[in-house]
Amino acid sequence: MSCPKCIEGSVLPGEPTGSIQPDFQGAYLAPAPANSGSNGAKNFSIVFLTDGFGLPLKNCKILADKLASDLGCDVWVPDYFAGRPIVDLNTLVAPQRADQKMTILDWIKMIILTIPKIPAFVASRPSVVDRRLAVFFQTLKEKKSYEQIGAVGYCYGGSTAIRLASTDLINTAVICHPGTFTLEEIRRIKVATSWACAEVDIFFPDSLRLQSEAEFESRRGSDRFVDYEFKVYPATAHGFAARPNTEYADIMEAHEASFQQTVAWFKKTLST
Structure with a gap:
């Protein structure tokens, strides 16, 4: 469920420009730019599924703002932890590079930090999160008129995106270094x-x-074929697309490349 990499990372520079939407279960909305409707784009949206830090870590909001700007659409970040993220901000530490192995001490520290969060993990186990998201998507359907919805998920959100990709709730997905999942x-x-x-x-x-x-x-x-792509980023470890170590130029380059991969995929698979 968790490993030392899940509590590593850096805070991205900048400040969010969107807002929390109480009518959408406290989701963060990065709205489409005001002039985005003038380019003939169809009405689609992106749902951004966070890592275990949830909304308190501003990285998800900053990335959502960038996606909204680059894609010209609304980007929603649902609070699928219901205000109770499974990882605390005060556990955020700078990550090691991919070629640096986790030590026994790393694992011991992770276990110590995780024990108090066990109730939060239980409260936001996948089945519960999926039910919360079902309510969120139903709210979107009732209050918005998006023709298509894409999802991008990071870490815990990556695993969530995999499950969503088997439903009719989304039309396409980007999955960044996902958490646990099964081949089934x-x-x-x-x-x-x-x-x-x-x-x-x-x-x-x-x-x-x-x-x-x-x-x-x-x-x-076969009729079950769906388009897909896998890209592996050298020197990176779990978390780089959401919480890159800003001290390393190559890690930041990989972070930006993964973001551009996300933008390109949605431009390819969502109608414009």
């Missing part, structure tokens, strides 16, 4: 997916990535 969940995916992968990832090792790719490729030529 991969087999149920029925929308196009783009994967931003870390070089070293305890949750998503090369063996599981290759099995996932093989599952998608095995569908080619």
Whole structure:
């Protein structure tokens, strides 16, 4: 469920420009630019699924703002932890590079930090989060008129995006260094997916990535085939797309490249 990489990262520079929407279960909204409707774009939106830090870590809001600007659409960040993130901001520490192994001390520290959060993990287990998201999507349907919805998820949100990709709630997904999931969940995916992968990832090792790719490729030529891509970013570890170490130029380059991968995928798979 958790590893030392889940509590590592840096705070991105800048300040959010969107706002919290009480009528949407406290979701953060990064609105489309005022002039975005003049370019003929169809009415679509992105749902941004956070890592375990949730809304309190401003990175998700800053990235949502950038997506809204680059894609010209509304970007929503639902509070699917219901105000109780599974990781506290005060546990955020600078990550190690991919080639630096986690020590026994790292694991001991993680266990000590995780024990007090066990109730929060239970309160936001996948089945509960999925029910909260079902309510959120229903609210979007009732109050908005989006023709298509894409989802991008990071870490815990990546696992959530995998589950959403097997439903009719979204039309496409980007999955960034996901948390735990099963091959059976991969087999149920029925929308196009783009994967931003870390070089070293305890949750998503090369063996599981290759099995996932093989599952998608095995569908080619059948009516179950969905478009897909996997990109692995050298020198990176779990969390780089959401919480990059700003001290390392190559990690920041990978972070930006994964963001551009996300933008390009949504431009490709959502109608414009």
